[in-house]
Amino acid sequence: MPSKEIVKKKVVEKSVRLIEQKQVKCENAVFVEAFPSVGLIGSIVGNFLVDSFKLERVATIVSDYFPPVAIVRNSVPSHPVRIYGNDRILVFLSEFVPDPFLTKELSELILELAKTRKCSMIISPEGVVYNGSSEENHGIYGVGSTPKMRKLLEEHNITALRDGIISGISGMLLADGELNGIDVLCLLAESNPKIPDARAAIRIVHILDELLPDIEIDVAPLEAQAAMFEKMFKESVEKARTSLEKHEIDSFHTMYG
Secondary structure (H helix, E strand, O other): OOOHHHHHHHHHOOOEEEEEOOOOOOOOOEEEEEOOOHHHHHHHHHHHHHHHOOOEEEEEEEEOOOOOOOEEEOOEEEOOEEEEEOOOEEEEEOOOEOOHHHHHHHHHHHHHHHHHOOOOEEEEEEEEEOOOOOOHHHOEEEEEOOHHHHHHHHHOOOEEOOOOOOOHHHHHHHHHHHHHOOOEEEEEEEEOOOOOOHHHHHHHHHHHHHHOOOOOOOOHHHHHOHHHHHHHHHHHHHHHHHHHHHOOOOOOEOOOO
């Protein structure tokens, strides 16, 4: 955990910075916040969207408090938090859970971009621990920050989460979205917390395909490669954890740390 001195400094100075690498027109585009949670749902969905639409990296979010690692994708290294996109969809992607003291600032950055770039909505794919009470939609629940988003859930027969707590970046996006009238939709899939749950991620991708008629998503590749995705993400997390343990970094946590 950061010291009190670091937290005080953070109040004065921005701890995260956006570095834009390619200009894209994203008015009316959909923002997808794909940070990991239970079952690494966000990361799996985000990586699938990036691969499916062959999205280019358009920006990077950097911070001195992110883990000192490089993510290598198609032989190109990058920082842990990246933004991939085109004029229809932007994916905020990370395989790492940021330190809690950065959560507010990261969510504010996403909301500010959504507001200034006039995106249509922000979607957060999340995992929730499976409780054995799966209903229709195979254990998919939703929370909307605005009446418009709650109506969207109703129109697509997605069970609204009545009571509960959503933490992390998704929780802050929902809370601040409600406060500021910004359309944020959180989709929660009942997931196995012990593995990267690609099968739960598939259920969210199916819902995204229904919610976004202007963006056609072919779910078949993810269905065919579910086992491979689970194995790949598990190995990635284990390698990252081993590397960080070697460097004696105690403040960094993954979902399996």
